[in-house]
Amino acid sequence: MNESNIDWILAIACFLAGIGIGALGYHLLNANVARNQKVRQRLAETELELNQVRDALNDHFAKAxxxxxxxxxxxxxxxxxxxxxxxxxxxxLQLKRRLNGNSSDDPLTESDELSMPRDYADGGRGTLAEDYGLRQEEASEKEQPQPVRY
Known part of the structure; x- marks a missing residue:
């Protein structure tokens, strides 16, 4: 055979091998693109569904x-x-006043209304007092002036 024929056969073989390697690379790289496209499509569908749910929720609250x-x-x-x-x-007259909201003659007065609960009775000191639980001697000692500390 001629040397020129071998060069042509080698060039054609390299060309076919390049086409095969290129097709294989395109197929491998394009698989990720197809997968990404499916993920994008699912994301778009999910966003559409979310927007529909938001619209339905807004309509519900407006109606409520x-x-x-x-x-x-x-x-x-x-x-x-x-x-x-x-x-x-x-x-x-009493029924008319109650219906009109004038409850000045009602048996409940402002002093009878419920007030905030307290931790002590009227006139008592309670557990939040500063001297709660101290004996009288200790309280009298605290009233005496303390020596000056340096």
Whole structure:
């Protein structure tokens, strides 16, 4: 055989080997791209679902707010209707005052209302006092002036 034929055969073999190596590299590198594309697609679907849930939640809260406002409005209308009917039909002054919110004649006064609980009784010192648990001698010693310390 001729040397020129060997050069051509070697060049064709190298070309085919390069094409094979290139195709193999493309296939290996492209597998990650396809996987990434699937992950992106799943991410887009999840974001779409999340946006739909947010929209549904916003609609739910808006409807709940409207219903609460409607209930408040209806309760105010009912209270006004009761007050008007009581003014027209009722002869009992105490009942009229209670319905209108004027509770000056109510048996409960401001002093009878509930107050914050305390840890001591009226007139007592309680457990939060500075001298709680000290004996009288110790208390009298504390009242004496202390010597000056240097």
């Amino acid at each position: 707010t409207d219903l609460v406002a409607s209930i408040q409005r209806q309760s105010q209308e009912l209270e006004q209707q009761l007050n008007q009917s009581a003014d027209r039909l009722c002869d009992d």
